Amino acid sequence: MNEMEKPTRVVVIPSPGFSHVASILEFAKRIVKLPNGIHVTLLIPTIANNGSPSEASKAILQSLPSTINYTFLPPIHDQELPQEAPIALTAQIAVSRSVPSIRHALMSLTSTSRLVAIVADLFGIDALILAKEMNLLSFVYCPSTAMTLSFCFFLPKLDDTVIGEFKEISEPVRIPGCVPVPGRDLPNPVQDRNSELYRNFLQRCKQLRFADGILVNSFREIEPGPIRELTEEGRGYPMVYPVGPIIQNGSGNETKFDQCLTWLDNHVPNSVIYVCFGSGGTLSQDQLNELAMGLELSGKKFLWVIRAPSESANASYLSGNNNNGGDPLRFLPSGFLDRTKKQGLVVPLWAPQAQILNHHAIGGFLTHCGWNSVLEGVMNGVPLIAWPLFAEQKMSAIFLSEDLKVALRVKANENGLVEREEVACVIRRLMEDEEYREIRRRMQSLKNVATESLQEEGSQNKILAQFAVHLMKN
Structure with a gap:
């Protein structure tokens, strides 16, 4: 198969956890409907002794269009993971340990497809090292709010300026573009600054700036403040695409x-x-x-x-x-x-x-x-x-x-x-x-x-079209 005959393909890497897999899968369904003829391969990290995929997971995967295929990567075993670690940290480490398997899968795909990009879940950001290695575009998919994404970009500054635990701050934290948040209501991973979970979360937030783009499951009408902050030129952020709302329309069972x-x-x-x-x-x-x-x-x-x-x-x-x-x-x-x-x-x-x-x-x-x-x-x-x-x-x-x-x-x-x-x-x-x-x-x-945002002329299709243009430039 010569290069002209190969389909253009995006590789999508979720982190373990049904809600993250479901959201990024729905995103994949959106991009294969674009007129650019993009195909998607989903590489799913797994953890041994964690039970088989749920009925809901199986039903979603079995209902995928032919332009999306998926592979469960070899499971990461308990001895490769920290004992009694928080689930967020376990999910992140599972993806990191799966990088060799992901590399092998990518090399196999190059024989049948023209790879242009890797899209990794927020917990799977370590896999993006392979994008640089293989001269692919790198994107992070954030299944949460634009507020969460704004906080992730803000955390390194907060870490530099605040002494002690965030939950002990007397004044609410002013995340750029967002309603003030009491320190005790900030995300769980930042509630203990001496923990490995916090250090890993902080490092992941710093890594965000090195992606070619970030896709966030939100839209301007619901989060105008943080999205304005994230997309304003001169802020030093990667290109941010508010591709939401992305939801399931039913799982098939x-x-x-x-x-x-x-x-x-x-x-x-x-x-x-x-x-x-x-x-x-x-x-x-x-x-x-x-x-x-x-x-x-x-x-x-x-x-x-x-x-x-x-x-x-x-x-x-x-x-x-x-x-x-x-x-x-x-x-x-x-x-x-x-x-x-x-x-x-x-x-x-x-x-x-x-x-x-x-x-x-x-x-x-x-x-x-x-x-x-x-x-x-x-x-x-x-x-x-x-x-x-x-x-x-x-x-x-x-x-x-x-x-x-x-x-x-x-x-x-x-x-x-x-x-x-x-x-x-x-x-x-x-x-x-x-x-x-x-x-x-x-x-x-x-x-x-x-x-309205989901209509043919709505904001979601316009943002996805901009993303597709970015992809096709590679």
Whole structure:
């Protein structure tokens, strides 16, 4: 095959973790639809003894168009990873350890394709060394907010100017272009500056400036401040492409979960609160009990996607919806299912979230503030209850509740527990009070501009076209 016959190909490298794989895959689907005839190969790092891919992951991968193919890289074994390391650090190191396998895969692809670029997940930035090595363009895909990206660029300066822990700063941190954030609500990786996690995160933030471009899953209408800051000439940033909103339109296995939609069909509009902590969020047993009793106490209809409890808030992150704790329903308070059988529906592990949020019966969404979930809420105009668990979710909760004003945030007690009375109170506020109408109005406005951005002449296609031009110059 001569060079003219070879398809133009972009190699995409996610980090382990269903939410990161899902988001970057949806991005890949967008770029293969561009008129440039771009193909995509997904090289997926894996971790041994981490369970097989979840049903949702398999369904997404099996539904890919012919212009996207994927390969699971040889697994990284436990002895190659630090023991009891935070999941974010584990994911990053797994990608770093996979660089030899990625190099081998790239060399194989050169015989059949004209490689032009590598797009790596934010946790997979170490793989971009191969782009320089092979004279390819290098891009970072940020599946989170533009606010998070702005913070990443700002962190080295913050590190140089602040003494002590950020959570002890008396004044909120002013991230360029963003609403001020209390130090305690900055992302989890920066909460202990003496940790290896912090040092790795800081190094990753410094590496961002060496990429040829950064793709962020956001759009100007939802984050005008940080996007203006990131795209303004003279700031010294790489080219930033706000390619959002990128969300899943369904994973292909929704028919297994018709019970959710059938149950919702029997309820009046805006009457049900949907409760889900994403593909990896978990609650402690005490917190699960308080949430259950709070839902019951609220008196409101609910649809709750439940996972077995854990003391780690992101225990299921790397394994997606695989459940190592047995049937999660057995962890519910005694008699809860019987007492609430006319009030709510509890679904183990997974539910068709995109379809649920689009259902007329849904009046609110209690979410961990993962950006994929938030965007799905926005695209369906559903008011939010913000219950952040890990990563940058506390920062996102500040953005949603204090900047956009489309969410109410739960308040924890001095021990970090959100008590049942608080759960019931915030649900009633969202579903009954005057502020609900204001939140719904603001969320509907966001839905409208987000929908417009996805139209043929919308901002997403224009930004993706600019990205494609950048690609084809290589």
